Amino acid sequence: MHKTMQNLTIHPLTHPLTGTRRVPGDKSISHRALILGALAEGTSDVVGWLPAADCYATLHVMRALGVPIEHDPATPTRVRVHGVGLHGLREPENVLDCDGSGTTMRLLCGLLAGQSFFSVLTGRDALRRRPMRRVADPLRRMGAAIDGRDGGNLAPLAIRGAPLRAITYEMPIASAQVKSALMLAGLYAEGETVITQPGPARDHTERMLHAMGAPLTLEANTVRVQAPQAPLRPLTAPDGGAFVVPADISSAAFLIVAALLVPNSTLRLVDVGINPTRTGILDILQRMGATWALDNVREDAIEPTADLIVHHQPLHGTTIAGDLVVRAIDEFPIIAVAATQAEGETIVRDAAELRVKETDRIGNVARELRKMGADIEPLDDGFVVRGPTPLRGATVESHGDHRLAMALTVAALIADGPTTLQGADVMADSFPRFVETLLGEVEETQA
Structure with missing residues (x-):
């Protein structure tokens, strides 16, 4: 990857993601x-x-x-x-x-x-x-x-x-x-x-x-x-x-999906918060066929935590609506990326809140993933993704949205050519050194 102050060029990953990662605090x-x-x-x-x-x-x-x-x-x-x-x-x-x-x-x-x-x-x-x-x-x-x-x-x-x-x-x-x-x-x-x-x-x-x-x-x-x-x-x-602030499951979601999509990958994410009001992303991925393991579960603190172990697996489409949306409201950009590689149709409804987040996340996620070849249709309150679809390298834009920027970075890892992400520096709003952590270039240390 080649990074400038504003832009990031991402090349397809030619090796699996392995090892231990500590994502930033919640x-x-x-x-x-x-x-x-x-x-x-x-x-x-x-x-x-x-x-x-x-x-x-x-x-x-x-x-x-x-x-x-x-x-x-x-x-x-x-x-x-x-x-x-x-x-x-x-x-x-x-x-x-x-x-x-x-x-x-x-x-x-x-x-x-x-x-x-x-x-x-x-x-x-x-x-x-x-x-x-x-x-x-x-x-x-x-x-x-x-x-x-x-x-x-x-x-x-x-x-x-x-x-x-x-x-x-x-x-x-x-x-x-x-x-x-x-x-x-x-x-x-x-x-x-x-x-x-x-x-x-x-x-x-x-x-x-x-x-x-x-x-x-x-x-x-x-x-x-x-x-x-x-x-x-x-x-x-x-x-x-x-x-102790646990690792942010919303940040961990990007590495979870990356491990699911990049062939032969296995990641251990340590000390992740597993508060039940925040684990909608895990329930959604489970509906899509993913499995994982929890280790070192600790429930005696204000916030429960665990190590999460996830590996490459095939996914299938599902329907996401109702209360599940609220429990995963920040994760839909990366859920959309996962859906591009899932067999069948993934439908998201009841998520109109995404229209008034940092940006119009529904419109911008659809717009940018389409540039990469995704079959994604925006709805007033969600989107429909039909997959699996091979992704291609493209020039894409973060629209000033840190979660969209990270989702596009993960999508670029499995594209067929280099991708240039404009406005990549916005990722630091919630995940400093995201790229380095994703690729295992940050030494894992205790908080």
């Missing part, structure tokens, strides 16, 4: 470790943190809110968050730049709504085009003062903190970001905030707040939260040591 948990750790009274030591662009956005924003966070570039996966308590945040001197991170912006909406000061959230162009009404509207029902472009739907978002009241809210679609924002606001609201979602969504916020001692209860798809009467505890491991 992005969702890394964001929350900074935000929730800031609300504790005491210090949260975090290892396995993801040193990627999106998480740095959260780090910089929390520092701007007065939270002391230690981070040494020499040990980039370690952070120390000195919590300021629920009421210790301070008014920022400037606008808060969320860069390209939707998680940062949406969770901060909930956190800032109940503060006693004024703040403004903004970010890069793509983030300012992403809809925020889904989180702003229920926060307004709680008494939050949030304004923005397009009737308060688009950033920049101006938030004037106000006393909040608890609400009972039924989410129209399952969204961990919206749920987490409302839970954060609920920590500052008078009364009990009750949030019901129509299906499963990531539960990292619930797990972490529960471990910190927040008054929180779970009943099926309903979470109830109240303002704490005692200080929140710092994040720690069950034995009192540092809080």
